[in-house]
Amino acid sequence: MARMRSPNFPALTLEEAMKVAGELYSKVRKVTLDREAAAKELGYSGLTGRSLKVLGALNQYGLIDNVAKGKCHVTDLAETALHGFPEEEKAGAIRRAARAPALFRAIYDEYGEGIQSEHAIRSLLLKRGFTDKGVESALQNFLATQRFAALNGASESYDSSESSAPELSPVAKSDEGDVEMPTSQTAKREAPLSPTPKALYRDQPLEFSLSSKGLAVTGGTSSAQELRAFIKKLEALVALLPDEEEADY
16 A cells, blocks of 8 residues: 655745755856756755755745756846845745745635634645645744744744744654655754755764765664665665676776
């Protein structure tokens, strides 16, 4: 029986995504480049599972645009959200970015600005096919993004009747064991989805990178579920590597 998987939503909050976009903009401005090159500019080894989540989040917020197969560039929206002047113009760009993800637009289409309860959002997410874990990940991402927009004068503040400015939840995982949404308050046992990963941590999530030199595996885990999911990924790569006797020495 196939396992349920939640619909797609950004793997970063808007605040986190803008920090990544800001780093990319500072290095290449709005020059069109290969997505792999963009990932390397952000400190990744290439298009790994983690870097694809980061680039995917930037695309969903409209901060980068996939202009051709395998190519992207930082958008005018990102430039304005980062450095726009006057402040009203910058705030307007942040507001548009906060509403850009399809899931977040659907929430506002359903409830407008008058969202009064987190229960209402949970109900909508469940109707759209989210798992229980996916609901909490998407909800916390949405709330954090809207709070960030409000703090920057870009939207009305979200006033939940259930809590007052709640702390962000730790990273939640999908049923397949992949990170759905990192936050700035990521639990210590999980490595944050950093735009410039320069060091390995004992409990950094398992990752792999396949290149012409072979397969490199990094990270660690204490979760049997995460390990089983990772083993399946590795088994799928076996056919791409030569047997020992065929290797060049």
